[in-house]
Amino acid sequence: MDSSASKSDDFFPEKKESSSRGDLKDDIPVVGDKLKEDGMEIAMKLAQQALAVGEVPVGCVFVHEDKIIAIGRNTVNETRNATRHAEINCIDEVLKWCKNNNKDSSAVLANTEVFVTVEPCIMCAGALHNLHLKQVTYGCQNDRFGGCGTVLDAGLLAENPCKIIGGVRAEEAMQLLKDFYKGTNPNAPVPNVKKKSGRKSDTADS
Ligand SMILES: [Zn+2]
Numbered sequence: 001m002d003s004s005a006s007k008s009d010d011f012f013p014e015k016k017e018s019s020s021r022g023d024l025k026d027d028i029p030v031v032g033d034k035l036k037e038d039g040m041e042i043a044m045k046l047a048q049q050a051l052a053v054g055e056v057p058v059g060c061v062f063v064h065e066d067k068i069i070a071i072g073r074n075t076v077n078e079t080r081n082a083t084r085h086a087e088i089n090c091i092d093e094v095l096k097w098c099k100n101n102n103k104d105s106s107a108v109l110a111n112t113e114v115f116v117t118v119e120p121c122i123m124c125a126g127a128l129h130n131l132h133l134k135q136v137t138y139g140c141q142n143d144r145f146g147g148c149g150t151v152l153d154a155g156l157l158a159e160n161p162c163k164i165i166g167g168v169r170a171e172e173a174m175q176l177l178k179d180f181y182k183g184t185n186p187n188a189p190v191p192n193v194k195k196k197s198g199r200k201s202d203t204a205d206s
Contacts (some may be wrong), residue, residue, distance in 0.1 A: 017085045038114035046073040057176035060086035060116040087124040117173040122147035129158035135173040137165045139173030
């Protein structure tokens with residue numbers, strides 16, 4: 001158990017030594033910090049950080065009783081794992097936080113709010129509903145993969161769907177995605193974007 005735990009630390013190194021990581025801004029709080037600003041503000045900073053390191057800019061934070069219990073951003077390119085969306089990375093962190101703090105994860109999640117800059121994709125929305133979170137607040141719509149109603153409402157498939165609020169700081173969140181796909185960031189990989197498909201945006205990996 002212990003060796004696998006340390007392995008996953010290596011896999012998501014932005015956890016404990018976050019302040020020493022060059023790609024993390026100093027003003028991004030770490031897990032365990034008290035929430036001092038709006039949750040979406042933190043999620044937005046994480047999305048900016050993702051953009052800076054060439055990931056699709058989506059940021060996410062889980063807040064339990066005014067305490068940050070997970071922060072995350074996409075690590076799909078870094079890990080070469082298409083499921084490593086910001087929300088999934090956060091869920092892993094929450095479970096670890098619960099274990100480290102001897103908390104029952106179901107009880108914690110039922111009283112946890114999620115802030116994510118982009119509408120969760122169908123995979124993530126399904127996961128969030130299944131965890132019975134208190135509330136999920138997202139920024140802009142995800143026109144390609146949105147699982148909160150834009151493409152599919154994953155809540156319709158859930159027994160006890162959580163409350164979802166969308167459209168918070170949507171323009172800012174969308175602008176980060178546009179910047180990513182425009183390739184204005186020199187660190188960004190060659191975008192895997194189809195040319196003008198008639199879609200409004202090429203949102204992905206949220
Ligand atoms: Zn997702």
